[in-house]
Amino acid sequence: MRQIINGRTIPDIPDRIEVDRVDRKGSRSGSAGILLLTLVLLLSRTPADAAGNPRQLDFYHTHTKESLAIVYHDGNDYIAAALEQINHFLSDFRTGLVHAIDPATLDILFTLRTELGGEDTFEIISAYRSPETNAMLRKQGRGVARRSQHLEGKAIDVRLRSVDTTRLRDAAIKLQLGGVGYYRESNFVHVDSGRVRTW
Numbered sequence: 001m002r003q004i005i006n007g008r009t010i011p012d013i014p015d016r017i018e019v020d021r022v023d024r025k026g027s028r029s030g031s032a033g034i035l036l037l038t039l040v041l042l043l044s045r046t047p048a049d050a051a052g053n054p055r056q057l058d059f060y061h062t063h064t065k066e067s068l069a070i071v072y073h074d075g076n077d078y079i080a081a082a083l084e085q086i087n088h089f090l091s092d093f094r095t096g097l098v099h100a101i102d103p104a105t106l107d108i109l110f111t112l113r114t115e116l117g118g119e120d121t122f123e124i125i126s127a128y129r130s131p132e133t134n135a136m137l138r139k140q141g142r143g144v145a146r147r148s149q150h151l152e153g154k155a156i157d158v159r160l161r162s163v164d165t166t167r168l169r170d171a172a173i174k175l176q177l178g179g180v181g182y183y184r185e186s187n188f189v190h191v192d193s194g195r196v197r198t199w
Contacts, residue, residue, distance in 0.1 A: 057069075059123075086101055165184075
């Protein structure tokens with residue numbers, strides 16, 4: 001199986017490397033560089049990258065009052081039907097427009113939840129945002145970016161039940177997997193699968 005990280009497919013990395021080659025002086029030739037590279041790649045994997053482990057997310061939408069608990073990855077690949085359900089659940093609740101949600105964004109949420117205990121529900125404040133909704137929020141002076149990642153289905157504004165939002169923010173920043181914004185007054189954290197940045 002091949003892993004997909006940030007939209008790129010990489011070959012499997014073995015859990016163990018055996019070095020057989022020994023040079024004339026009795027030292028392993030070239031093994032240090034290979035071992036170091038392998039260790040870096042293994043340690044850089046997030047829990048979402050582990051093969052064979054199903055990935056489930058639990059959502060509660062604060063605007064629609066709907067809930068969704070769903071396994072979106074079976075441990076080997078994303079589940080198309082589950083992704084479609086998530087797309088509808090995280091659609092623009094103001095207009096009803098549906099857009100594909102980036103699986104990398106879902107993986108960020110899964111990894112966050114795993115790092116912070118693995119069982120709590122994400123409360124959704126905003127996910128996909130249509131151009132009309134984005135323009136309306138900008139006119140209202142909500143601090144909304146003109147080219148928001150929400151427009152591309154790459155961003156979600158969330159709380160994680162039983163976890164303080166400052167702790168959620170800090171965990172998201174530590175992952176270094178995308179953008180992280182903290183909105184203290186509204187008590188939520190923005191995460192996206194775009195470039196790494198904070199505000």
